[in-house]
Amino acid sequence: MKAMGALLMSLALLGCSAEVSPFSVDYDKVEVPIAQLSSDEARARGRTLFKEKCALCHGDRADGNGVRSQGLSRKPVDFGSPGWRSNATAITVFEVLSEGKRGTSMPAWPTLSDGQKWDLVAYVLSVAEDGP
Numbered sequence: 001m002k003a004m005g006a007l008l009m010s011l012a013l014l015g016c017s018a019e020v021s022p023f024s025v026d027y028d029k030v031e032v033p034i035a036q037l038s039s040d041e042a043r044a045r046g047r048t049l050f051k052e053k054c055a056l057c058h059g060d061r062a063d064g065n066g067v068r069s070q071g072l073s074r075k076p077v078d079f080g081s082p083g084w085r086s087n088a089t090a091i092t093v094f095e096v097l098s099e100g101k102r103g104t105s106m107p108a109w110p111t112l113s114d115g116q117k118w119d120l121v122a123y124v125l126s127v128a129e130d131g132p
């Protein structure tokens, strides 16, 4: 009986941990912080982070021409192009930052907090309209 209890308990725990596993985030259900996305402060913080962590590949002007971009099998896109912007959403950018982009050199960024990722989303999505 005691063993049965322990078994049920561990099953419950397993179910529980599957729920919060970082590997099973349902990005369609992630809550987008709308106000942060349109905040000038968030964009400015995102821009600083971008120069620090992303410009090497994505370029100082976010146009895909970073110093490391030449050797990459797939060159980073130009975030300033209206074509890219019209297909991008806050959630798709947030997901790429969280998971990386399969088949490319784009890494995942587990060291960034969600707040920092949304700052980067705010910046990246503003480039086409406001410039780098």
Ligand code: HEC
Residues within 6 Å of the ligand: 050, 053, 054, 055, 056, 057, 058, 068, 072, 074, 075, 076, 077, 088, 093, 096, 097, 101, 104, 105, 106, 107, 109, 120, 124
């Ligand atoms: C090692 C080089 C490298 C670094 C560093 C890097 N990226 Fe990327 N990134 C890429 C490549 C290559 C791609 C794939 C081509 C593309 O889609 O732009 C990519 C793709 C992306 C995309 C998806 C574009 C799309 O719509 O498909 C986003 C958004 C992005 N990167 C943002 C960032 C941000 C923000 C940072 C900094 C935190 C960053 N990247 C750091 C190389 C890099």
